[in-house]
Amino acid sequence: MLALLLVAASMGVRIAGDGCGGHLTAERGVITTSNFPRPFDVPASCRWVIDSSSTPQPPVVIVVYLTQLFVSTGLTFTEYAYYEPDSPSFQLEPRVLHTVTEENAATTATVWTNQSFLVVDFAMDRLEGNHLRAADGLLDVFGINVTYNMHSAIGKLPDYSCTAAKCSLLGNCYASADYSNFWCDCFSGYSGKQCSMGPLCHPDSDICENNSTCR
Numbered sequence: 001m002l003a004l005l006l007v008a009a010s011m012g013v014r015i016a017g018d019g020c021g022g023h024l025t026a027e028r029g030v031i032t033t034s035n036f037p038r039p040f041d042v043p044a045s046c047r048w049v050i051d052s053s054s055t056p057q058p059p060v061v062i063v064v065y066l067t068q069l070f071v072s073t074g075l076t077f078t079e080y081a082y083y084e085p086d087s088p089s090f091q092l093e094p095r096v097l098h099t100v101t102e103e104n105a106a107t108t109a110t111v112w113t114n115q116s117f118l119v120v121d122f123a124m125d126r127l128e129g130n131h132l133r134a135a136d137g138l139l140d141v142f143g144i145n146v147t148y149n150m151h152s153a154i155g156k157l158p159d160y161s162c163t164a165a166k167c168s169l170l171g172n173c174y175a176s177a178d179y180s181n182f183w184c185d186c187f188s189g190y191s192g193k194q195c196s197m198g199p200l201c202h203p204d205s206d207i208c209e210n211n212s213t214c215r
């Protein structure tokens with residue numbers, strides 16, 4: 001725990017202040033880097049504290065849905081049994097749940113905890129080389145825009161959520177207004193649940209024979 005505190009201190013993590021980060025106590029919401037999808041100011045350092053400790057009917061599971069995540073580094077998710085947002089030195093049982101890497105950036109769909117606090121840390125010194133790049137529509141996208149939801153532990157989690165990869169890197173993954181449904185909003189010319197059908201694929205054309213899939 002001490003080591004973790006020192007790391008946090010040396011990264012100069014701030015809470016809110018510069019347009020990112022914050023103490024999130026609402027049942028659901030979005031976590032977005034400044035100016036998304038446009039470039040954010042670097043160096044960036046943000047901490048979001050998702051806090052379910054005051055929800056009316058615990059226990060809850062906090063789930064973060066990594067809908068629009070285009071960074072390949074700099075993002076870490078840590079659960080805590082207790083975390084004092086105003087005094088980060090008072091915290092209990094930190095455990096790192098997920099660290100975004102080039103390998104998992106496009107594919108990990110959710111991060112969840114049954115602890116009361118899920119802390120999302122984001123730190124980046126430069127934009128270049130730290131973002132996923134694909135298709136025309138994603139050549140110019142910076143940062144993250146993901147949703148979180150506090151589910152009652154016995155409640156049912158959505159059985160589908162999307163990611164950049166699930167949308168074939170050819171569309172944006174969005175959550176519905178109540179963050180309980182997810183879908184791919186495909187770039188112009190692409191269609192299908194996962195945007196895998198390309199401009200030449202029309203639902204009633206039969207250019208794909210033998211049960212193959214058009215893309």
Ligand SMILES: *[C@@H]1O[C@H](CO)[C@@H](O)[C@H](O)[C@H]1NC(C)=O
Pocket residue numbers: 114115
């Ligand atoms: C909380 O989640 C962990 C896995 O992260 C699991 O091992 C544990 O049993 C869960 N506890 C409860 C009370 O559900």
Ligand SMILES: *[C@@H]1O[C@H](CO)[C@@H](O)[C@H](O)[C@H]1NC(C)=O
Pocket residue numbers: 030036037067145146147173174175176
């Ligand atoms: C951010 O994500 C939310 C939920 O998926 C979506 O409604 C919103 O349009 C997104 N914002 C941008 C700028 O893409």
Ligand SMILES: *[C@@H]1O[C@H](CO)[C@@H](O)[C@H](O)[C@H]1NC(C)=O
Pocket residue numbers: 207208209210
């Ligand atoms: C479909 O299968 C038939 C028989 O195996 C073959 O002759 C034909 O070329 C296949 N069509 C395509 C588009 O692969």
Ligand SMILES: *[C@@H]1O[C@H](CO)[C@@H](O)[C@H](O)[C@H]1NC(C)=O
Pocket residue numbers: 210211
């Ligand atoms: C295509 O799939 C259907 C249903 O799975 C099957 O009945 C049919 O024989 C398949 N056709 C070819 C050409 O493989």
